[in-house]
Amino acid sequence: MLESGKYADLVLLSYTVSLLLLFALVAVSLWQSVRNRKKLEDIEKRIKRHD
């Protein structure tokens, strides 16, 4: 089991760091995606109004 071995703290540390890095990357990628999509929609709406 993860919590019972001699090196459990090191194993836990590697799982924590790796999953945090992965989650952070996913979160930043999703945030950038939503932000850019919204920004593009706003600009396209503005240009349509101008035309």
Next chain:
Amino acid sequence: MNSLWQYANPRKFNDTADKILPWIAVLSTTCLFTGLTWGAFFTPPAERFQDSVKIIYLHVPSAMMAINAWLMMLAASLIWLVRRHYVSAMAARAAAPVGIVMTLIAMVTGAIWGQPTWGTWWAWDPRLTSFLILFMFYIGYVALWSAIENDDIAADLTSILCLVGSVFAVLSRYAVNFWNQGLHQGASLSLDREKNVADVYYTPLLLCIAGFALVFIALVLLRTRTEIHARRIRSLQLRERGDDNA
């Protein structure tokens, strides 16, 4: 038959990405969750590594993806240089931050695993050193994209940087075989049964590798779509500024 080149059309690329992204996201989460849970809780300690062997489920897949991400960027860069499809340049740009995180995970988990195994967090071993150089290439690649305002010039220069960096991506993969020295062991997966990882660790490791590969694909699709939108935003903003000046 539909050609692969149809995805050079940004609209077609985005439509396809929208359709397949949720499926890949679900599949990658399932593979990762199953592989990591299986590996962490239901595999025995190894004779040599004891329970630190459980780090293999993060270290090996992330190291594989760190190298493969650069090779994917190489393929996309070559397509840009030869055929000038900007979606491929955007895909290469989108993959770089994912590659950075994969390299970082591989180096951090490697250091953590190295402590109990070798008695040190770091050594100037051929594989570790070539990975550090690969990491620096990733940082340089992202920095170069950010430093140049013109997308086409940035794509040209980063593609050339990618070609040069590919030497280190290949070195990272084969460093152990080339120099046959240093602390790092050989590949964990091999067709040779003697060299391959023990059966009990094999299936969860394969699941984790599949999980990391699918996470990489999902993130590259998502980030390429974002880069395509960002490029369109930049060109529309330029058009607006042009209209304002006229």
